Amino acid sequence: MIYLDYAAATPLSEKAKKAMLPYFDEKFFNPSAAYLPANEVRKEYEKAKGDIAHVIGAKAADLVMTSGATEANSLVFAAIPNDAEVLISTIEHPSILENAKQKQYRTIAVDKNGRIDLDDFRKKLTPNTQLVSVCFASSELGTIQPLSDIARIIQEERTRRAFAGEVTPLYFHSDASQGLGLAEIKVARLGVDLLTINAAKVYGPKGIGALYVGRSVRLKPQSYGGGQEMGLRSGTENVPATIAFATAILDAEKHLGGERKRLAELRNKFKRQLEKQIDGIEFLSKDKVQLPNFLPVTILGLDAERLIFALEDKGVYLSTGAACAASKGEKSPTLKAIGLNDEQIAGSLRITLGRPTTEEDVVAAVKAIAEVVSAERKRLADS
Amino acid sequence: MIYLDYAAATPLSEKAKKAMLPYFDEKFFNPSAAYLPANEVRKEYEKAKGDIAHVIGAKAADLVMTSGATEANSLVFAAIPNDAEVLISTIEHPSILENAKQKQYRTIAVDKNGRIDLDDFRKKLTPNTQLVSVCFASSELGTIQPLSDIARIIQEERTRRAFAGEVTPLYFHSDASQGLGLAEIKVARLGVDLLTINAAKVYGPKGIGALYVGRSVRLKPQSYGGGQEMGLRSGTENVPATIAFATAILDAEKHLGGERKRLAELRNKFKRQLEKQIDGIEFLSKDKVQLPNFLPVTILGLDAERLIFALEDKGVYLSTGAACAASKGEKSPTLKAIGLNDEQIAGSLRITLGRPTTEEDVVAAVKAIAEVVSAERKRLADS
Structure with missing residues (x-):
C-alpha cells in the first residue's frame, strides 16, 4: 500500500x-x-x-x-x-x-x-x-x-x-x-x-x-x-x-527543518519523474509558495475519479481535490478560483506526501500513475 | 487505591x-x-x-x-x-x-x-x-x-x-x-x-x-x-x-441485568455498614428510584471537603456533589432543591460504585470513612 x-x-x-x-x-x-x-x-x-x-x-x-x-x-x-x-x-x-x-x-x-x-x-x-x-x-x-x-x-x-x-x-x-x-x-x-x-x-x-x-x-x-x-x-x-x-x-x-527538506526533495523528485513519464501533466501552484508535501496535478483529457479507482487496484491511494468536497461530487471552488477550465478540473489529482513516504514509494507511485494514465488513454483512443 | x-x-x-x-x-x-x-x-x-x-x-x-x-x-x-x-x-x-x-x-x-x-x-x-x-x-x-x-x-x-x-x-x-x-x-x-x-x-x-x-x-x-x-x-x-x-x-x-443487581447489593451493603458504624449519617434519595451504584450521604456536623482530603490520604477517592460544581466551591443547587439545610449540604459526600468495585473495597472504604469521621469529630470536640 x-x-x-x-x-x-x-x-x-x-x-x-x-x-x-x-x-x-x-x-x-x-x-x-x-x-x-x-x-x-x-x-x-x-x-x-x-x-x-x-x-x-x-x-x-x-x-x-x-x-x-x-x-x-x-x-x-x-x-x-x-x-x-x-x-x-x-x-x-x-x-x-x-x-x-x-x-x-x-x-x-x-x-x-x-x-x-x-x-x-x-x-x-x-x-x-x-x-x-x-x-x-x-x-x-x-x-x-x-x-x-x-x-x-x-x-x-x-x-x-x-x-x-x-x-x-x-x-x-x-x-x-x-x-x-x-x-x-x-x-x-x-x-x-x-x-x-x-x-x-x-x-x-x-x-x-x-x-x-x-x-x-x-x-x-x-x-x-x-x-x-x-x-x-x-x-x-x-x-x-x-x-x-x-x-x-x-x-x-x-524534526521540522529536516522533514521539510526531505519532503520537498521527495516531492520535487516525484514531480520530475511525473513530468518525464506523463504527457499533458500540469502542476498546480508552484514550489516556492507551497507546503513541501503537496503535489497537486492535473492530467489533461482524463477523468481523475477513474484514475483514482484504477490506482486503488494497484494499492496507491490518493484523492481528487479535498476529501470533504470529493465525496459529494461537487466541482472544487479552489480549482475554479485559480482559473482551471473544466477539463483541467476533471483531471486533477491531489498527491500529498507524509512522514512514512519513502523514495521507493515515489518510484512505485510514479510507475503506477504512468501505467494507469497510459491504459486510460489507450481505452479512450480505442473507444 | x-x-x-x-x-x-x-x-x-x-x-x-x-x-x-x-x-x-x-x-x-x-x-x-x-x-x-x-x-x-x-x-x-x-x-x-x-x-x-x-x-x-x-x-x-x-x-x-x-x-x-x-x-x-x-x-x-x-x-x-x-x-x-x-x-x-x-x-x-x-x-x-x-x-x-x-x-x-x-x-x-x-x-x-x-x-x-x-x-x-x-x-x-x-x-x-x-x-x-x-x-x-x-x-x-x-x-x-x-x-x-x-x-x-x-x-x-x-x-x-x-x-x-x-x-x-x-x-x-x-x-x-x-x-x-x-x-x-x-x-x-x-x-x-x-x-x-x-x-x-x-x-x-x-x-x-x-x-x-x-x-x-x-x-x-x-x-x-x-x-x-x-x-x-x-x-x-x-x-x-x-x-x-x-x-x-x-x-x-x-451485562446490564447482572451488573445492576451486583451493584445494588454492594451499594446496600455499603449503606448498612455505614449506618451501623457512623452516627448522624443520612442517606439521600432512596434505593427504589435510584441508580444501583449511587450512594449519596450526608454526615451531620462535618465538612465534606475535609473528609475528602483525609480519605485521599487513605487512598479512598470520592467527591462532594458533582465534580464539575465541586471545583468551584459553589453550594450544590441539587442539595438545596431537595430541602437540605446548610449543615447537611456541608457534610454531603457522593459515593458512586463501578464495575471494578469489589466487596473488599466496600469493607475497606467503610472502615476508612468511619476512621476519618471519628478523627474529625475528635478534632472538633478537642478544639
Whole structure:
C-alpha cells in the first residue's frame, strides 16, 4: 500500500499513541475532581496545552481546546453577528466557506497559484468588515498565504477605525490545519488574532484541535456547562487526545527543518519523474509558495475519479481535490478560483506526501500513475 | 487505591481500548475519502453508530455524534430561540442549567428524593414552552426521573396545541449521561424526542457522546463544514472514539441485568455498614428510584471537603456533589432543591460504585470513612 493522501488524514505516531494510552485507564480521572490523582491529571493536561501553545508561540491560557478544526472555525464565526461583513479567500476549506455563508460574506480573489490578491483584499475590506479568515495553506494546493501582508493591511484599517472613532471590531483568523508541522507557524509573526490548529493532520489523534484566541478577541461560547476552557468551551476535557496532540506537535516541531527538506526533495523528485513519464501533466501552484508535501496535478483529457479507482487496484491511494468536497461530487471552488477550465478540473489529482513516504514509494507511485494514465488513454483512443 | 467516583469518570474498558486501537494507525483513513480502505472505515463507523443507537432503541440515522454530553446538550438548546420558554428540573447538571440560562427558563421542583414534582410541572408548562429538559437520573443523587409520566403530560399539551391550531413546537429532551449502562434506556419507552448519551461514564473514552434526534425535531447546526452527521455536526468523524463507544455500550448492555443487581447489593451493603458504624449519617434519595451504584450521604456536623482530603490520604477517592460544581466551591443547587439545610449540604459526600468495585473495597472504604469521621469529630470536640 502506498498512501499519498496525508492532507486528508495522518496516522497517529507511535510516540503520541504511547503518551496517550495511560490516560484512558490508569489516569482516567475527571480533571475537575478534587482528589490528588485528578489534580495531577489536571496539571498534565495544562502542561500539554502549554506545549501545544508553545509551538505556535502562545501560552496555554490563549488556547481553547476543541474537538477539531471545524469546531474551532465555527467558534470563530459564532463570535460574529449574522449581519456583519466577513471576508474569506476563494479557496477556503468547507468549514470556513459554510460558516461564512451564515454571515454577509465576500470572497477575496487568488492568483493562478492560489495566493491571495492583496489589491482585491484592500478593495473588499470595508468599515463594516468584522472578520477576515484566510487559511495558512490551501488544503487542495498547499499554497501558503501571505498572512503577515494581510495582517498589515488589517492593522492599517484598525488604525483608521481608531482615529475615526469607529468601534467595529476587526478580527484576523487563519485555519492552519494544513501547514502545522510542515512550516513555522507563530501567531505573532503571522499577525493573526485567531488561529485554528488540528491534531489529525500532524500525526495526532482525530477528535482534537484548538483555537488560539488573542487577548483582544471576545468569543461567544457554543457550549455551556462546567465552564472548562475559560468558560468558552464547556465539557470534560479530552485529556488523552490533548496529551497525544502535544506529543505529536512537539515531535513535528523538533524534526521540522529536516522533514521539510526531505519532503520537498521527495516531492520535487516525484514531480520530475511525473513530468518525464506523463504527457499533458500540469502542476498546480508552484514550489516556492507551497507546503513541501503537496503535489497537486492535473492530467489533461482524463477523468481523475477513474484514475483514482484504477490506482486503488494497484494499492496507491490518493484523492481528487479535498476529501470533504470529493465525496459529494461537487466541482472544487479552489480549482475554479485559480482559473482551471473544466477539463483541467476533471483531471486533477491531489498527491500529498507524509512522514512514512519513502523514495521507493515515489518510484512505485510514479510507475503506477504512468501505467494507469497510459491504459486510460489507450481505452479512450480505442473507444 | 479505592476509587468511588464512577459518576465523575470511568476508566476505558480493555475491550473498548482493544477495539479502538487499530483506528489510530492501521485504519486512520478519513472516512470521506474515495478509496476502498477509507470506505471500509466509513462502513465500520456507521456500524458502530448503529450499535450505539440500537442500545437506546434507535437507528444510526437518528444519532448525531458529538464530542460529549455537553456538546449534545448545547446542540439541543441551540435549536430553541432565545426568547422561547424552557423548563428544566431544579437538579440538572451545569451543562443543562447554563444552557437554560441563555433562554427564558423556569425550574420544576423536585421532592425530597430529587424526583420531579409532576403537579409543579403541569403548572409551569405553558403554551409558550418549547423545550422540557429533565435528566434521566441526577448526577448527584442518582435519582431516576419519571420520564414517561413527563412525556405523557407533554403529549397532552401537544394535542391541545394541535387542536387549538397553535404551531409552537414542544420538544422533550433528557440527558442520560448518568444511567447509560446502568438502566434500561429506550427512547420510545421514555417518550423523549432528544436524548443525550456519553461514552465517558460507561467505560468508553472521553471526547465522544451522541444526541438522539427524533424525526420530528429540527435542530440548528453549531458547526458548519463538510456536512458530516447529516449536516448537523460537521467535522471529520472521530472514528476511534466512536468504535470504542459502541464496544463499551454493547458490553454494558450485555451485562446490564447482572451488573445492576451486583451493584445494588454492594451499594446496600455499603449503606448498612455505614449506618451501623457512623452516627448522624443520612442517606439521600432512596434505593427504589435510584441508580444501583449511587450512594449519596450526608454526615451531620462535618465538612465534606475535609473528609475528602483525609480519605485521599487513605487512598479512598470520592467527591462532594458533582465534580464539575465541586471545583468551584459553589453550594450544590441539587442539595438545596431537595430541602437540605446548610449543615447537611456541608457534610454531603457522593459515593458512586463501578464495575471494578469489589466487596473488599466496600469493607475497606467503610472502615476508612468511619476512621476519618471519628478523627474529625475528635478534632472538633478537642478544639
